[in-house]
Amino acid sequence: MVAVREYEAMLEAYSRAGGSLEALRSKDVGNLVIHGNKVLGVNEARGIKIETQETETGVNVHFLVEEGAKISHPVHLCFGVLPQQGLQEIVLEVEALADSEVDVIAHCIFPNALDVTHRMNADIVIGDHARFCYHETHYHGESGGVNVIPHGRIRVGKKGLWQSSFTLIEGCVGTLDYDFEVFGDEKSVSELLVKVSGKKEDEINVVERIYLEGKEARGLAKTRLVLSDNARALFRGETYGNAPFARGHVDCLEIVNGDGVVAKAIPVVCVNDKRAKVTHEAAIGSIDSKQMQTLMARGLSEEEAVDVIVKGILR
Amino acid sequence: MLEIRDLKLTLNGKPILDGLNFAVEKGRIHGLLGVNGVGKTTLANLLMGISYPDKGSIVFEGQDITRRDISERARMGITLAWQEPARFEGLTIREYLRMNRHLSPREANNFLWMVGLPPADYLDRGVDTSLSGGERKRVELACVMAMKPKVAILDEPDSGIDVVSLPHIMNAIAEMGKRGSAVLLITHGEEAVNVADEILIMCAGRIINHGPPQAMCEWFRGNCSTCKHIGQPDLEGA
Numbered sequence A: 001m002v003a004v005r006e007y008e009a010m011l012e013a014y015s016r017a018g019g020s021l022e023a024l025r026s027k028d029v030g031n032l033v034i035h036g037n038k039v040l041g042v043n044e045a046r047g048i049k050i051e052t053q054e055t056e057t058g059v060n061v062h063f064l065v066e067e068g069a070k071i072s073h074p075v076h077l078c079f080g081v082l083p084q085q086g087l088q089e090i091v092l093e094v095e096a097l098a099d100s101e102v103d104v105i106a107h108c109i110f111p112n113a114l115d116v117t118h119r120m121n122a123d124i125v126i127g128d129h130a131r132f133c134y135h136e137t138h139y140h141g142e143s144g145g146v147n148v149i150p151h152g153r154i155r156v157g158k159k160g161l162w163q164s165s166f167t168l169i170e171g172c173v174g175t176l177d178y179d180f181e182v183f184g185d186e187k188s189v190s191e192l193l194v195k196v197s198g199k200k201e202d203e204i205n206v207v208e209r210i211y212l213e214g215k216e217a218r219g220l221a222k223t224r225l226v227l228s229d230n231a232r233a234l235f236r237g238e239t240y241g242n243a244p245f246a247r248g249h250v251d252c253l254e255i256v257n258g259d260g261v262v263a264k265a266i267p268v269v270c271v272n273d274k275r276a277k278v279t280h281e282a283a284i285g286s287i288d289s290k291q292m293q294t295l296m297a298r299g300l301s302e303e304e305a306v307d308v309i310v311k312g313i314l315r
Numbered sequence B: 001m002l003e004i005r006d007l008k009l010t011l012n013g014k015p016i017l018d019g020l021n022f023a024v025e026k027g028r029i030h031g032l033l034g035v036n037g038v039g040k041t042t043l044a045n046l047l048m049g050i051s052y053p054d055k056g057s058i059v060f061e062g063q064d065i066t067r068r069d070i071s072e073r074a075r076m077g078i079t080l081a082w083q084e085p086a087r088f089e090g091l092t093i094r095e096y097l098r099m100n101r102h103l104s105p106r107e108a109n110n111f112l113w114m115v116g117l118p119p120a121d122y123l124d125r126g127v128d129t130s131l132s133g134g135e136r137k138r139v140e141l142a143c144v145m146a147m148k149p150k151v152a153i154l155d156e157p158d159s160g161i162d163v164v165s166l167p168h169i170m171n172a173i174a175e176m177g178k179r180g181s182a183v184l185l186i187t188h189g190e191e192a193v194n195v196a197d198e199i200l201i202m203c204a205g206r207i208i209n210h211g212p213p214q215a216m217c218e219w220f221r222g223n224c225s226t227c228k229h230i231g232q233p234d235l236e237g238a
């Protein structure tokens, strides 16, 4: 009975955060709903196996995509802590077998947090020729009482594709310690994207590392941070070209839009093979004045222009 | 419609504008000719309110707007197509055109067609670095048209445009005049001169001559190619 009520509450928070209820209720759509350390719902769509084990502080999840399975509907994962206090530790093991294809959308919901920690340790293996797209979106309350610690280690097989985004633009971040590293085999493509809007006293730490281990592997580590009030952010983007014809790029843009903001970016580009090439671009500063002038010359006010530019960057 | 009275501006001790006077009229296309570095873009910036003059005034429909900011001028009906337009992340051409909230989707399509860009191929593209220089400038011109401005300042809309697209651009500018905009067309090109109703020649911070296009064009070639007033490195200031 309690679980049912919790489930309904999670779904309500999820739907208020813009999630699709239809997707969670459909038999054809794979999904997993976890509140705190309780598994409230699991649906294995065809081609997907989801095993869970509740622990004292969270849930261990094993997520398998079968060989050759092309999953037509995105799989929805829903993680949340609804009370003001709580700890949620998710250990996520993912195996996407050869030639499989799947999109996963993770919703992380902490609307009332005053002191909530959400930790995720993900170990992800993408098989040869497999395609795995993982999009995680956070919905936080305005109090800044969330401590988010997503750590991931991804291995991408030959000609495999890993594409992930982490979006935290609703509510206050609180503190974020994001650390993802990807190892790409021959002709694989790996893309990490982080979009965060920091405000008030938010503390943001983002580390993206891409190791291009196989011949012709490609990688992109991209970050977009918009910071206001007293938000502090540190971005570290590292790309290693360790194989012939590997191509990597680090791309960081931090918009400083507040007097108390401290923003720092450390791009590391490293090549261990003379035929590899890795590049980087990092820009930290206030909003581009020419962009501002352009939008204002179309009749937007200064505030409206800032809004359009920031929304675009975080889109 | 827009009157420029005795504008003066000095940058780093170098007079850029030095008693500049002219006016643009509703429905007319005024070509502005001047060699590189004479101060045409600087003038465009003053007219849009991106920077302010040291002396003189800018009068729009009888009101002194010299100190008004960019947004105010835009809402009054003045806009500018930049010589090197800005690029935006996460903003589509559709959204860019529809900064004018009263614009219908059909009109947005029409303005793109006018600058030679098929809407189906372009509306959903970003106003970002994936556009070529020429494409970006054509989008800029379409966006200015979409504003239905009373005064349009076009800073070299024809430079960097390929010969196939150039006639589209020129027709679009002519159309702006027909629709009642006052157009200040900053240019070097002969094609652009042909759509103008009048040509102003800028040199040494002033309008030194004005008149019918063909005659002014010849005068410009004859007199300004050897002009010593401007475009010289400022050795004293360096």
Ligand SMILES: Nc1ncnc2c1ncn2[C@@H]1O[C@H](COP(=O)(O)OP(=O)(O)O)[C@@H](O)[C@H]1O
Residues within 6 Å of the ligand: B011, B012, B016, B034, B035, B036, B037, B038, B039, B040, B041, B042, B043, B231
């Ligand atoms: N911010 C500035 N500070 C100092 N000098 C400038 C500045 N901007 C432009 N200039 C100088 O003003 C002159 C006019 O430039 P510009 O208006 O761009 O010329 P045009 O558009 O006619 O080619 C040039 O000599 C240029 O070097």
Ligand SMILES: [Mg+2]
Residues within 6 Å of the ligand: B040, B041, B042, B083, B155
């Ligand atoms: Mg210029």
